[in-house]
Amino acid sequence: MNESAPRILLIEDDAQTRRFLKTSLQNRGWRIAEADCGKTGLTLAGQADLVILDLGLPDMDGIAVTRRLRQLSDQPILILSARSQEHNKIAALDAGADDYLTKPFGSGELHARLQALLRRIARGSATQELFETGELQVDMARRRVCMRGSEVRVTPIEFRLLSLLIRHADLVVTHRQLLQEVWGGEHVHDQHYLRIYMGQLRRKLEVNPARPRYLLTEVGVGYRLVCEEAAGEQE
Structure with missing residues (x-):
């Protein structure tokens, strides 16, 4: 076992699901690390780099x-949950969860979501001045957006939304957030x-705004900016 590998805490009461995930x-x-209830999970949380949490726990x-x-x-x-309704996703994300995966799911998709969360940790620990994915480049310090090498003029609100x-x-990211x-x-x-503003950004940044490549809609929940490397991991 690689002792430098990230540690995941599984908070899941179903033993079969927990074995599969482990x-x-x-x-x-x-x-x-494993926990079969909310209280145990909260006790072990300080030992983990990342938490996978089921919503249907027996005690909390x-x-x-x-x-x-x-x-x-x-x-x-x-969040991993069989609750697929939009209001459950919104409630979990607004409560502080970073992502939500509905059961059943594939191991490839789960791994891709976890890798995305690790990248979030890396972004948080380093000052990122230049963001790049595919043909999109954003200079955060200079507030400069380029697509296919050409500068795209965006409004201050559009830039805050994109940032x-x-x-x-x-x-x-939920609508509320x-x-x-x-x-x-x-x-x-x-x-x-x-x-209105997502429509404007898509017209400026997407080749086909009706079939966006970067700025995706999570129906009823919010929006997601997809990095091309993350999309590749799920294939």
């Missing part, structure tokens, strides 16, 4: 566990703002 993740080189609601984990640290939290998606690249951070708390219900 085997799959260990085969990918991860180190694993998964949303409550998410909020408590977020109070304890900023370690990435990936927020870049900070969470490969991860879904985008509205609160870009426009302020008094606008958290004004989703038409997002539709």
